[in-house]
Amino acid sequence: xxxxxxxxxxxxxxxxxxxxxxxxGLIVGWxxxxxxxxxxxxxxxxxxxxxxxxxLVGRYPNGDQWRVAVVAIGAGFVAGLVAGQVARRRLxxxxxxGTPLPTVPFTDRVRDVVARYWPALTLLLLLLLLxxxxxxxxxxxxxxxxxVAGRLLGARTPRRVGWAIFALPAVLPLAVLPFLTDPLGxxxxxxxxxxxxxxxxxxxxxxxxxxxxxxxxxxxxPALRAVSIGVIEFFRGIPLVVLVLMSDVALGFFFPRDxxxxxxxxxxxxxxxxxxxxxAEIVRGGLQSVPRGQTEAAQALGLSPVRITGLIVLPxxxxxxxxxxxxxxxxxxxxxxxxxxxGFLDVLSVADNVTKQPEFRGxxxxxxxxxxxALLFWVGSYTLSRESQRIERKLGVGTR
Amino acid sequence: xxxxxxxxxxxxxxxxxxxxxxxxxxxxxxxxxTFPIAGSSFRPTQSVRDAIVVGLGNTVRVALAGIVxxxxxxxxxxxxxxxxxxxxxxxxxxxxxxxxxxxxLVLVVFAYLAVFLRLPRLEDATTVSGLLVISVRAVAVPWxxxxxxxxxxxxxxxxxxxxxxxxARWRHRAFDRTxxxxxxxxxxxxxxVAVVAAAFLATGGPVDVTAPHLDxxxxxxxxxxxxxxxxxxxxxxxxxxxxxAEIVRGSIQAVPKGQNEAATALALSSGQRMRQVVLPxxxxxxxxxxxxxxxxxxxxxxxxxxxxxxxxxKVTQVSIASRAPAVPSYLLLMVIYLAxxxxxxxxxxxxxxxxxxxxx
Numbered sequence: 001x002x003x004x005x006x007x008x009x010x011x012x013x014x015x016x017x018x019x020x021x022x023x024x025g026l027i028v029g030w031x032x033x034x035x036x037x038x039x040x041x042x043x044x045x046x047x048x049x050x051x052x053x054x055x056l057v058g059r060y061p062n063g064d065q066w067r068v069a070v071v072a073i074g075a076g077f078v079a080g081l082v083a084g085q086v087a088r089r090r091l092x093x094x095x096x097x098g099t100p101l102p103t104v105p106f107t108d109r110v111r112d113v114v115a116r117y118w119p120a121l122t123l124l125l126l127l128l129l130l131x132x133x134x135x136x137x138x139x140x141x142x143x144x145x146x147x148v149a150g151r152l153l154g155a156r157t158p159r160r161v162g163w164a165i166f167a168l169p170a171v172l173p174l175a176v177l178p179f180l181t182d183p184l185g186x187x188x189x190x191x192x193x194x195x196x197x198x199x200x201x202x203x204x205x206x207x208x209x210x211x212x213x214x215x216x217x218x219x220x221x222p223a224l225r226a227v228s229i230g231v232i233e234f235f236r237g238i239p240l241v242v243l244v245l246m247s248d249v250a251l252g253f254f255f256p257r258d259x260x261x262x263x264x265x266x267x268x269x270x271x272x273x274x275x276x277x278x279x280a281e282i283v284r285g286g287l288q289s290v291p292r293g294q295t296e297a298a299q300a301l302g303l304s305p306v307r308i309t310g311l312i313v314l315p316x317x318x319x320x321x322x323x324x325x326x327x328x329x330x331x332x333x334x335x336x337x338x339x340x341x342x343g344f345l346d347v348l349s350v351a352d353n354v355t356k357q358p359e360f361r362g363x364x365x366x367x368x369x370x371x372x373x374a375l376l377f378w379v380g381s382y383t384l385s386r387e388s389q390r391i392e393r394k395l396g397v398g399t400r
Numbered sequence: 401x402x403x404x405x406x407x408x409x410x411x412x413x414x415x416x417x418x419x420x421x422x423x424x425x426x427x428x429x430x431x432x433x434t435f436p437i438a439g440s441s442f443r444p445t446q447s448v449r450d451a452i453v454v455g456l457g458n459t460v461r462v463a464l465a466g467i468v469x470x471x472x473x474x475x476x477x478x479x480x481x482x483x484x485x486x487x488x489x490x491x492x493x494x495x496x497x498x499x500x501x502x503x504x505l506v507l508v509v510f511a512y513l514a515v516f517l518r519l520p521r522l523e524d525a526t527t528v529s530g531l532l533v534i535s536v537r538a539v540a541v542p543w544x545x546x547x548x549x550x551x552x553x554x555x556x557x558x559x560x561x562x563x564x565x566x567x568a569r570w571r572h573r574a575f576d577r578t579x580x581x582x583x584x585x586x587x588x589x590x591x592x593v594a595v596v597a598a599a600f601l602a603t604g605g606p607v608d609v610t611a612p613h614l615d616x617x618x619x620x621x622x623x624x625x626x627x628x629x630x631x632x633x634x635x636x637x638x639x640x641x642x643x644x645a646e647i648v649r650g651s652i653q654a655v656p657k658g659q660n661e662a663a664t665a666l667a668l669s670s671g672q673r674m675r676q677v678v679l680p681x682x683x684x685x686x687x688x689x690x691x692x693x694x695x696x697x698x699x700x701x702x703x704x705x706x707x708x709x710x711x712x713x714k715v716t717q718v719s720i721a722s723r724a725p726a727v728p729s730y731l732l733l734m735v736i737y738l739a740x741x742x743x744x745x746x747x748x749x750x751x752x753x754x755x756x757x758x759x760x
Contacts, residue, residue, distance in 0.1 A: 010486035017485055024487050237741040238734045239699035241713055250726040253416045254409045334503035341505075341705050348506060352513075367514035374502045374510070381501035 038367075047365045048372045049130050051354045055372065056127075058190015058345050064183040068193065069139050071176050076147040078168050084154020085165045116386070123379040173200045186264045190345030192376060198264075198336040202271035203329050209272065210279025215309065217284055228280070235277035240335055243270040248342040267339055275332050282324045286317035319395065326388035330381050337377070347373045413727060426732070428724045435722050437710045439626045448719050455715030456736065462632055462711060463698040463740075469637035470697060471690070474644025481649045492645065499642035505703050507639050512631035512707040519627070523617060533612045533619060539630045540612030543623035553607045560595040567591040628709035632701065640697045644690065651686035652678060684755045691748030695741055702737075712736060 012018045048055070057068055114121060128136055154165060177197075189197055216228030235243075247270040252260055261269075290313050298308040318325075340348040351369035354360060417424050429449040436444050442454050480492035499507070517536060520526060525535035533540040568588040575582035612622030625633070655678050663677040702713040710718075716733045720726050 010484075013484065020483075020485050021487050024485070024491060028487065028491050234734075234738070237738040239702040239713070239737060241699075241702040241705060242730065242733055242737065245705070245713070245717060246730050249720060250730050253413050253727050255412055256415070330501075334501075337503040337505045338703075340509075348503075348509065352509070364518065367510070367518075370506060370510045370514055374506045377503050377506065378498070378501045382497060385501065 043368050043371075044363070044365060045130075045368060045372075047354055047357075047360045047369060049132070050359075051350065051357075052127070052130055054191060054350050054354065055347060055376070056191050057193045058350070059184070059188060060190070060193065061183050067180055067183070069142075071180060072139060073143050073146045074172070074176070076143040077150040078172060080147040080150020080152075081154035081157075081165050082150075082169060084151040085157055085162045086154075087151075088155045088157070089159065089162070116390075117383065119379045119386075120383050123375065170204055173204060177201075186262045188345075189264065191350055192347055194264075194339070194344060194346050195333070195336045198268060198271060198339065199329075199333045201268050202275060202332060202336075205268070205272045206275040206279055206332075207325075209276040211283050211314070213276060213280035214283035214287060217280065218287060232277045232280050235274050236281070240270070240274050241338055241341065243274055244338045244342060246270070263342075263344075267342070267344075271332060271336070275328060278328050278331075279325065282321050282328060283317060285324070286319075286321035287313060289320050290316045322395065323388045323392040326384060326391070330384050330388075333384070334377060334381055347376055417725075417727070422725045422727075424725065424728060426728050428719075428728070431724075433719060433722070435718050437715070438708075439629070439710070448724055451715050451719060452712070452732070452736075455710055455712040458629075458709065459698070459701050459711040459740070462629060462636070462701050462704070462709070465633055466636040466640065466697050466701070467694050469633070470640035470644050470693070473637060473641035475648050477641060477645035478648025478652070481645060482652060496642045496645050499639055500646070502639075504635065504639045504700055505706060507635040508632055508703050509706055511635040512628065515634075516627035516631045522614070522619065525614060527614065531611065533614060533622070533624075535619075536627060538619060538624035538626055540619055540622040540624040542609055542611045542621075544607050545610045545621075549603075552603060556596060556599040556603075559599070560592045563595045564588040564592040626709075628704070628707050631707060632704050632709050636697055636700055636703075639700075640693055643693050643696075647686050647689045647693065648682070651682040651689075654685050655681045687748060687752045687755055691745065691752070694748065695744055698740055698744060699737065 011021045053060075057065065060068060124140060128140060131137070157165060180193075180197075213228050213232055216224050217232065219225050219228070244267060247266040248263065251266050251269075260266075294312055294316065295308055298312045303311070337346060337348045339346050340352075343349070345353070348370075351373040352366070354369055355363075355365045413424065429452075430447050432445050433442075433448045433451040434444050435451075436442065437451060437454055440454050440458075442451060477492045477495055480488050481496065483489045483492070516539070519534055519536040519539075522535040522537045525533050527533050531542060565588070567590075568584045571582040571584035571587045574580075575584065610621035612624065613620060659677055659681065660673060663673040668677065701711055704711045705714045705717055708714060712733060716724075716729050720729050
């Protein structure tokens with residue numbers, strides 16, 4: 001279709017459409033012009049450039065930043081492993097039959113990856129361009145190389161041992177924590193690293209709790225059911241801000257002095273319980289979507305109730321709610337900004353603090369730093385939501 | 401086991417309270433608050449209870465206005481996303497993806513620090529004549545003003561709505577009986593306007609609309625919103641609108657295609673198709689999801705703590721800082737939020753029941 005024909009059918013179908021296009025075009029054009037002017041001309045990005053490290057890793061000691069680099073490369077490798085194993089399982093039947101696999105040209109593969117992850121790749125490029133030294137370039141290259149290596153290795157790992165790969169993302173964060181925490185302890189994390197710490201630990205911890213609450217809500221024991229409903233409805237009814245504030249001020253009253261955990265752990269507990277209540281409702285929806293016949297068939301086979309739940313009902317239920325769970329995790333990722341309120345040095349707080357540094361004070365740079373902070377979150381959240389939509393399409397939820 | 405854990409926690413609270421001399425009772429509610437609340441007539445000598453009431457009022461104000469704004473804006477954008485015009489649907493999509501994927505707290509702080517606190521001073525405020533006064537001290541919009549007979553205005557409105565409903569019922573019955581076009585909507589509107597106009601003339605205009613204007617260095621007329629309120633409202637409305645837009649789009653797409661085709665076959669115009677066939681069915685799908693968003697917006701209003709707008713959470717936080725005991729304060733705060741959530745759920749459940757498909 002030529003450009004003219006396309007414009008005629010999409011922008012100027014009739015007179016009213018043409019007027020709409022012109023009016024909307026003026027508004028969009030003005031917004032685009034203002035945005036472009038801010039980014040290129042009026043925005044003073046020196047403050048972001050100077051404080052890039054602070055934004056990303058907070059006050060992590062300079063001499064120990066190699067630890068972060070090691071974790072980044074390792075995370076890339078694991079992500080590659082998982083992606084490779086997923087791809088293998090999808091092609092599993094073809095491999096078993098010995099059918100030759102369709103070969104995808106290298107350029108096509110690169111194009112697919114770019115189309116899929118363009119927000120993250122653009123952000124990476126932007127960060128690299130803002131960096132003043134060569135080491136971030138090396139780190140990015142090493143991480144990408146590790147990801148590719150992981151992808152290749154993952155695709156060659158047989159199914160038999162492949163399940164271990166899927167356990168890695170859940171177990172590894174807990175294992176690398178001591179490694180990362182060693183130089184500065186729990187309570188002095190900052191920047192994007194703090195956000196990722198809060199989000200990933202709460203995510204992993206809230207999942208089993210949420211599943212237990214969901215099962216409790218469907219239990220036949222009245223006491224258990226009542227407690228589960230109480231916990232779920234209570235934590236869904238109050239704002240997360242209140243829980244975060246409470247974790248800071250009031251949680252100390254519920255524990256003996258010497259048992260009281262540090263600030264970060266307390267706020268993680270708040271995020272975990274809050275998200276678990278929502279996860280419980282999502283999982284309950286999934287449990288309800290599994291046909292009764294499945295349970296009855298399992299009973300007919302003589303399985304114990306625990307096995308029926310664990311082997312028959314839960315796997316089907318969870319598969320149905322993966323997109324909703326990812327949505328909940330995206331909210332959690334965004335909600336970690338709330339620690340700003342109780343004085344943590346998270347991304348938002350860095351954005352606020354750097355405008356008060358002596359060389360940047362009183363210049364009204366808050367718009368620039370906040371836009372940068374928002375960009376970091378936007379890229380993470382948008383990438384996750386696109387992946388979630390992909391999974392949704394792949395699983396065919398709602399279409400069968 | 402759960403009970404034992406609960407008892408252990410309660411025991412700890414009691415022990416800690418005894419150790420630190422911070423009481424657990426609600427007596428503090430009657431003590432003087434000792435802190436002022438910006439933008440209200442609250443005095444520090446009034447009790448903490450009064451402060452919490454002021455905070456509750458502020459929460460409700462921002463939540464109600466936010467719900468209305470987010471619904472209007474979100475519906476417009478949701479419909480725009482389905483437009484056949486490429487530019488319009490693209491712009492709506494960019495809006496949704498932009499605002500949905502940014503933390504709402506970042507939006508709140510941005511709106512406050514980078515937009516509303518950067519507005520010109522009151523002396524050189526931007527004014528759009530007769531409509532807006534925009535300054536860092538306050539953003540003012542036109543508002544109604546009563547001459548001390550507010551109850552009369554309310555009474556007139558109630559009577560007018562009743563008249564409109566009665567007329568609409570009568571026209572609907574006429575339509576059911578004769579099958580002729582009955583113009584129920586038009587007739588009801590006419591009845592409403594007629595009653596309001598007649599009462600207005602009869603009572604000599606108890607209410608009028610005032611536009612904000614600058615009188616030297618004083619802002620007069622209209623209603624003035626402090627920057628904290630305006631920033632919170634804008635951020636919450638823009639953020640929630642992006643979610644509402646997705647709900648509206650999904651609900652309209654979820655109405656079976658056949659409905660639209662059947663309406664076309666009956667020779668309904670495109671406006672009639674949308675208003676009388678598609679939207680009523682889309683609403684039925686949208687209501688539970690919208691209710692969730694309204695709950696979220698109300699709970700998100702607590703983000704005001706970051707910008708010092710004195711709603712419930714901020715009032716509680718400040719009162720704890722000025723020596724109110726933490727545990728009872730937070731307990732009370734949670735109970736109030738639970739009550740608010742349950743109220744919104746009850747209202748939306750009622751609406752949902754009215755709209756729900758009546759099956760055999």
